[in-house]
Amino acid sequence: MKAKLGVxxxxxLFLGGLWLIAAPFAVGYxxxxxxxxxxxxxxxxxGGALAxxxxxxxxxxxxxALRELAHRGRHADV
Structure with missing residues (x-):
């Protein structure tokens, strides 16, 4: 649950950064x-730093996460 909240x-935050980059042109100021x-x-x-x-x-x-899945896969057969 904590991982989903963090992601x-x-x-x-990524989308907010992209919005900050686009806002001056999209809003028109x-x-x-x-x-x-x-x-x-x-x-x-x-926006660039945040994104x-x-x-x-x-x-x-x-x-x-991929490293953890690979680790679990290797040790599942043992």
Missing amino acids: GALVL QPRGAEYADATVNDLWL GISFVALVIYAAD
Whole structure:
């Protein structure tokens, strides 16, 4: 149960980071072709960091889960 909650939180953080990256353009507070506003730069950096860190954490979790499954598979025949 704790693992599902953790993975769910990481997925939500990843999606939140992606939204922060897309928000200035989707919502329209960054005019097309204009110099990036401070809020846009902040959203891009923060969203990129949030999405990147949560993605790396998800990959590490998936690798650990696969390693555990492989370990169980090897020792199930013994």
